[in-house]
Amino acid sequence: MAERVLTDEMxxxxxxxxxxxxxxxxxxxxxxxxxxxGLRYVPPQAVVELAELLGLAPAQxxxxxxxxxxxxxxxxxxxxxxxxxxxxxxxLRGAEDLxxxxxxxxxxxxxxxxxxxxxxxxxxxxxxxxxxxxxxxANDALHACVSREQGAALLDRLRRSGAADNQxxxxxxPR
Numbered sequence: 001m002a003e004r005v006l007t008d009e010m011x012x013x014x015x016x017x018x019x020x021x022x023x024x025x026x027x028x029x030x031x032x033x034x035x036x037x038g039l040r041y042v043p044p045q046a047v048v049e050l051a052e053l054l055g056l057a058p059a060q061x062x063x064x065x066x067x068x069x070x071x072x073x074x075x076x077x078x079x080x081x082x083x084x085x086x087x088x089x090x091x092l093r094g095a096e097d098l099x100x101x102x103x104x105x106x107x108x109x110x111x112x113x114x115x116x117x118x119x120x121x122x123x124x125x126x127x128x129x130x131x132x133x134x135x136x137x138a139n140d141a142l143h144a145c146v147s148r149e150q151g152a153a154l155l156d157r158l159r160r161s162g163a164a165d166n167q168x169x170x171x172x173x174p175r
Contacts, residue, residue: 006049010038014053024054028064032071040076047073069125077120078113080158083137086123089130094148098134099123101148102155119159 006014014031021027031054035046042065051058065071084090084099099110102121106114113120129135132144136151138158146154 002045002048004049005039005043005045006035006053007038010034011053014050025056025060027054028056028061029068032061032065032068036071040079041072041074043073069122075113076117077122078118080119081139082119082121082155082158083124083127084110084121085125085127085129085133085135085137087126087130087133089133090127090135093133095134097148098136098146098151102136102151105152105155106159119155 013034014027017027017030018024021030028050031050032042035042035050039046047058047061047065050056051061054061065073082102084095084102086095086099099121103109106119106121108114108119108121110121110123124137127135127137127142129142129144132142134146136143136146136154138154143150143154
């Protein structure tokens, strides 16, 4: 039998969601977020444990999990996670150059984590902030109108602090 990966705290947080949703299946996505927050990825054993907890087949959990690009399954992402938007709006305003700059600075390719395990840079299909193109999401903070230079400075701050910078779209970053 495989070693359990879901902690008692995760299980309690997921069970606390039950009264808020009409079915256990409806709890799948928020439960996956709880697992991701706790483990920084959703390993196959977590899929099995979630399925058991929710009374679903593992394939049902996997269907939801694989639909969203946010849930890595093979290894944990870094505690600092940067998503660069590549929607058409962001692409037209320099997102590819921004992504190349960030990856070069970190010494990794998109989708990879730095050798120290602290930073993961990923591509987002769309962050829903087209009016702020190009944009990126650093952990939970949206950064708007990010130039290559601003992105490099942000990445430097993130790597030094280990946390997301809180400057968000309420005041677009200066150009």
